[in-house]
Amino acid sequence: MADVYFIGTKGSEEADSLARKVEVLYDALDVETHIRRDSFVALKIHFGEKDNTGYIRPEWLSRLISRLTQKTRRAFFTDTNTLYVGNRSNACEHLKLARDHGFSLEALGIPVWIADGLIGRDDDEIEVDLPRVRSAKIASTFLFTDVLLCFSHFTGHILSGVGAALKNLGMGCASRAGKLEQHSDVHPWVKSKKCTLCGMCFDYCPTGAIVEEAEAAFIRDETCIGCGECLVVCPTGAIGLSWDDDKNRIQEKMAEYAFCVHNLFEGRAGYLNFLIRMTRDCDCMSKDAPSFMEDIGILASRDPVALDKASVDLVNDRAGTDIMRELQPVDWSIQLRHAAEIGLGRMEYDLKNLSPGSWD
Ligand code: SF4
Ligand code: SF4
Incomplete structure (x- = not known):
């Protein structure tokens, strides 16, 4: 069983209180022993899309940053x-x-760096022999990083059901080519009766694949x-999804990419999931989306599979139903089961509740 550490949080909690909890979880992970004065330490995070309000706030990591800067001069935020x-x-x-979201050298004392370069083409290929991926295209920064700390906001996701540590690792550390490879089996189409020709999808489509026809x-x-x-982005739900013959493929590729990144670090990686301001869609949404549930807390583990499984279990237990499956029409468990099968981590975990009494 993998150890997963947990500390509960409340919706109105002050940033410094959250920062103290993050520091306790960081200590529990025991990755600091791997950090030397000249170690590159990547703090992998999602900075949040413009107008998004769900992203992990830098202030919640302030104490952790102080700790890191005492150990190394080379810690940095990245995505x-x-x-x-x-x-x-x-x-x-x-x-x-x-x-704009508070992540800068001036504000935090550590630099911010885009891991796959100016336009997402700075990558290295990692040869693997996995069922779906033979050559993972990983943002080159991660190949030169000594220690990885991966901070994930737990949310639903339209393609993977759940977005947490595995998605942050697999999709979030891939270059543009790597992301394209993972998305290559997804084929959206427009349900013409529902389309109002509002034009939202035209604006967001990166390849100009959507054209206006007479009625839709x-x-x-x-x-x-x-x-x-x-x-x-479609406000009327007019876009449906069809897949190639195997609709599990995107989650399985994502898990295999996550496997590649995790293995780069050989035990020098730690993962934290934030079950705070949890939303139906991920932080790529450019809006203030409502939470689907009260805050639960923060979890940490060195095993990203166990961490995501424990996170989903806590959310679904609180809901009394598989709410993640109800929020998104996707079986979220595919990524976890496949990740466990290829040896990325374990589905079984021992949840260790680090009660406030142990650190106050
Ligand atoms: S936004 Fe454009 S490229 Fe992306 S899935 Fe839709 S049609 Fe395809
Ligand atoms: S966003 Fe939806 S409703 Fe608007 S044009 Fe695109 S498919 Fe039609």
């Missing part, structure tokens, strides 16, 4: 560019948005890269 257009598809706009939008499959952005 990769997105496939879709928006404010995170290139390093220039991505860094400006990160700064139409998606040209040969131009579509399967990023899924149109599904998320």
Whole structure:
């Protein structure tokens, strides 16, 4: 069984209280022993799309940052560019948005870096022999990083059911080519009766695959890269999804990419999931989305599979039903089961509740 550490949080909690809890969880992970003065330590995070309000706040990590800067001069925040257009598809706009959300050298004392370069093409290929992926295209920054700390906001996700540590690792550490490879089996189409020709999907589609026809939008499959952005932004639910013969493939590829990144670190990686302000869609949504549940807390583990499984279990237990399956029409368990099968981690875990009494 893998150890998963948990500390509960409340909705109105002060940032410093959350920062103290993060520090306790960081200590429980015991990754600091791997950090030397010249170690590159990547703090992998999602900076949040413009106008998104669910993203992990830098203030919650302030105490952790202080600890890191005492150990190394080379800690940095990082994320990769997105496939879709928006404010995170290139390093220039991505860094400006990160700064607007409080992530900057000036504000935090550590730099912010886009892991796959100016336009998402800085990657290295890792040869693997996995069922879905033979050559993973990973953002090159991670190949030169000594220690990885991966912070994931637990949310639903339109393509993977759940977005947490595995998605942050597998999709979030892949370069543009790697993301394209993972999305290549997804084929959206427009339900013409529901389409109001509002034009939202035209604006967000990164490849211009959506065209206006007489009564509805139409998606040209040969131009579509399967990023899924149109599904998320359509206000009327007019976009349906069809898959190649195996609709599990995107989650399985994602798990295999996560396997590649995790294995780069050989035990020098720690993962934290934030079950705070949990939303139906991920932080790529450019809006203030409502939470589907009260805050639960923060979890940490060195095993990303056990961490995500424990996170889903806590959410579903609180709901009394498989709420993640009800929020999104996707079986979230595929990514976890496949990740366990290929040896990325374990589904079985021992949840260790680090009660406030142990650190107050
Ligand atoms: S049509 Fe294809 S490429 Fe365009 S937003 Fe939708 S999924 Fe992405
Ligand atoms: S976003 Fe939806 S309703 Fe608007 S044009 Fe696209 S498919 Fe039609």
